[in-house]
Amino acid sequence: MQLDDETIDFMADEAPPAEPRDHGDMWKLLVVDDDEEVHEATRFALQGIFLCGRRLQLIPAHSAVEAAAIMERDAEIAVLLLDVVMESPDAGLRLVKHIRQDLQRTEVRIVLRTGQPGQAPELEVIRDYDINDYKTKAELTHTRLITTLIAAIRSYEQLQALNDNQRGLEMVVSGAAELMQAGSLAAFAKQALAQVCALLRLPCDGLLCAEKGAQLAAATSEDVYIVAATGNLAGYSGQRLDHLGDPDVAAAIKDCINRRRHSFGQRHVALYLRERNQEAVLFVRSNKALTTVERQLAEVFAANIATCFGNVRLVERLNYIAYHDPLTGLANRTRFLADLAKAGVLAKPGQVVCLLDVIRFTDINNSLGQEVGDRLLVAIARRLSYACRDCRVAHIGADRFGLLGDAAQLAPERMLDLVADPFAAGEHQLQVGVNLGYCRISGREAGDTLFKHADLALGQARLSPNLRHIDFTPDMEARTHWRLDVIRQLRHDFQAGRLEVWFQPQVSLTDGHLVGLEALARWPGNGGFVHPPEVFIKLAEDAGLIGELGAWVLERSCATYRSLRDTGRALHHIAVNVSMPQFRQPDFPERVMDILAAHDMPATALELEITESLLLDEPAVVLRNLETLRQAGVLISIDDFGTGYSSLSYLRQLPVDCLKIDRSFVLEIDRGKGDLFAQTIVELAHKLGIDTVAEGVETQAQVERLRELGCDTVQGFLYAHPMPASELAQWCDGRGAGGRMVS
Structure with missing residues (x-):
């Protein structure tokens, strides 16, 4: 049959076999021609046709202007069948230029159709305007039209896949860098969910990230917790997966974890993440089946963010350790x-x-x-x-x-x-x-x-x-400033050698002879003022000076003993107080023996005084050091006995030579409160076979009663106030022959 140039013959060839039908998306075909008969013929020829697995959707446009408007609002146009001559001789070519340059639509395939062979564009025009194919209307038989469209659609599909791959890979790379900045697992989960939705072009609704094991719990925990959720599942964030109101979602996530594989269902995408011993699942609701390219991008995305997930998990763990106490789990x-x-x-x-x-x-x-x-x-x-x-x-x-x-x-x-x-x-x-x-x-x-x-x-x-x-109260700060100033001055005076060791005599109640001295540290101040020891000794402990101060007192005491002995004033012993910091030194017994040896002083001439509270602080250390010293011959006494919290069981274990009766119990003797405590301590000492020393004796009545009770030794103002070493010789000489008190 003879056809004129403006007629499209769709009867000349046998139609190609139909492709398998898919009820998914359609290929959008924009037919641009100012001849309505051409539109009708095209619709007739392509009615019911499936190409490359999809149905065709024909969109008509009767001018280049109308076609440009459609292209601007519809980003899914795959192919244009475009007439060259419409409202102007080059209307079609100008539309091509607008699509390629202004709209930057490089993937859409453009097939030019013209009714006159003489109107065919030159090769330079096809090249410069990026036209993909050119046919005269007489050439487009039924078969050729379909094969032309198949080639165009396949080319479009490949370009789209390449563009999607490029876009997806760029998103994966940039997204991974962004996820590395997440400061917490919850922030990571929200960002990851938003990114996977953008990557796969899915609606951001009903998303969650589930982690195997409770937050910061052992990796062996089998519980699955929802770290972050959006949409109608947002209320489940932070809860166990078992509490989720949608059993299908929970089943999909558990299946993903159990199989340790991604899951791509008709209505969901579940990406399995694993880094070291940490597991998680990114679950996204889906309204479409993913293409092969989208699945591949999803897998690449999951592989990239798995490392980010592990790093964020590690950072969160380190942050937890930095701000929490490992023993109690409380804030530190x-x-x-x-x-x-x-x-x-x-x-x-x-x-x-x-x-x-x-x-x-x-x-x-x-x-x-x-x-x-x-x-x-x-x-x-x-x-x-x-x-x-x-x-x-x-x-x-x-x-x-x-x-x-x-x-x-x-x-x-x-x-x-x-x-x-x-x-x-x-x-x-x-x-x-x-x-x-x-x-x-x-x-x-x-x-x-x-x-x-x-x-x-x-x-x-x-x-x-x-x-x-x-x-x-504000005055506490002022008192603290004063205390710090005093400590600073104490440290300065100690290092400058301004502290002194004074001595108080100890007298036997049996014959009145001088039997010993108690060494007492003194801190002279300005104008003859002497700081009370109950003040500065505690400050020395707080300043960390008590160990040095104690060692210095011990050395000065041994030197004084040696000096008195060398001048013919021999003593039975000299008593020195020992603090807990000194006892904590593992080589304390060796230090004591070195000082004794340096002054040629027998160990039996040294009496170390310890307090009851010291017995309770570290009994194992005290017992070990005391046993070592006692075996070497050093005497041991308990100072202020009865005023602390010592246990009789400890007292029975200790190698003690003497109990010192506190001044408060001595004062009770002639103040109408009786002598019950003093008597009890003396009787206890007698039963233990050890001596007693009464402190703070100030009256003769106290002396007489203590003698009646059987107390061995006394010291106090009745006999002498504490005095510097330089005054000791004169005091001893003033007591008469044999060092006996003249009374």
Whole structure:
């Protein structure tokens, strides 16, 4: 049949076989021609046709202007069948230029159709305008039209795949860099979910990230927790997967974990992430089946972010360790100070800082073992956390806890009641006491200032025998400044050699002879003032000087003994007080023996005085060092016996030579309070076969009663005040022959 040039013959060839039908997306074909008959013929020819697995959707346009508008609003046009001559001779070519240059649509395939062979564009035009094919309308038989469209669609599909791959890889690379900056697992999960949705062009609805094992728990945990969720699942963030209201989602995630493989379903995408011992799943609801390219991109994305997941998990773990106490799981000192800084800025009404320490925790640790001590701390932490759940609770030191919260919840009476019941620590039920220091948050104070103020109050509570809790007051800071100034001066004077050792005589009640001296450290001040030892000895302990000071007193005492002996004034012994820091030195016995040897002094002439509290601090260390010294011949006495908390069982174990009766018990003898305590101590000493020394004797009546009780030795103002070594010889000479008191 003869056709004119404007007629498209779709009857000449046999149609190609139909392709398998797919009810998915359609290929969009934009037909641009100013002839309505051409549109009708094209629709007739392509009716019901499936190409490359999809149906064709024909979109008509009757001018280049109309086609340009369609291209601007529809990004899914795959192929253009474009007439060259429409509203102008070059309308089609100008449309091509607009599509390629202005709209930057490089992947869409453009097939030019023209009715006149003489209107065919030159090769340069096809090249310059990026035209993919050119046909006259007479050439486009049915078969040729379809084969032309198949070639165009395949080319479009390949270009689209390349573009998608490039876009996807760029997103994967940039997304991985962004995810590396995530500071927490929750932030990582939210960003990862947003990125996978953008990568796969899926709606951001109903997303979650599930991690195997609770947050910061052991990797062996089989529980699965939802770390982050969006859309209608957002309310499940932080919960166990078992609590999820959608069983299909939970089943898909568990299946993904069990098989350790990605899962691509008709309605979901589940990406399996694993790095070292950590596992997680990114689950995304899907409204389409993924293409091969999309699946590949999803797998590359998962492989990249798995490393990010492991790194973020590690960073989160390190952050947890940095701000939490490993024993109790509470916030540590660093985190507590940060919380105080925030609280100081906010300055909410009624907020207080409370510092708590456990009284005599060291005794429990030493006597029952560190494991029991650790269990006690854990038990205290749990009770505080449960009872003060609206407060920040932190473990800020060995036996110290910090609390920040409402004043009513942290009231002293409530806190003391809270610790009144015993704590279970392994097999032990331990009753403990606590000291409390408080600071109210009143203004915009710095966090370290709030902590310092509460710490000052706690220090006052620890030093106060009758108070268990104290609130900070401004004068505490002034007293602290004074104390620091005194400590600084003490250190300076000690290093400058301005401290002295004075001696107080000890007299036998049997014959009145001088039997010994007690060495006493003295700190002379300006204008003849002498600092009381009960003040500066405690300051020396706080300044860390007590060890050096004790060693110096011991050396000066031995030198004085040697000097008196060399001038014919022999003593039975010289008594020197020993502190706990000295006893903590593992070579303390050797140091003592070296000083004795340096002054050619027999060990039996040295008496070391220890306090009852020292016996309880570290009994194993005390016993070991005392046994070593006692075997060498050094005498041991217990100072101020009866005023501390010593146990008779300890007393029976100790190699003790003497008990010293405290001055307070001696004063009771002639103050109408009787001599019960003095008598008890003397009788106990007699039964143990050891001597007694009474301190603070000031009256003859005290002497007579102590002699009646059987006390061996006395010292006090009745005989002599403590004196410098330079005055000792004169005092001894004034006592008459044999060093016996003249009375």
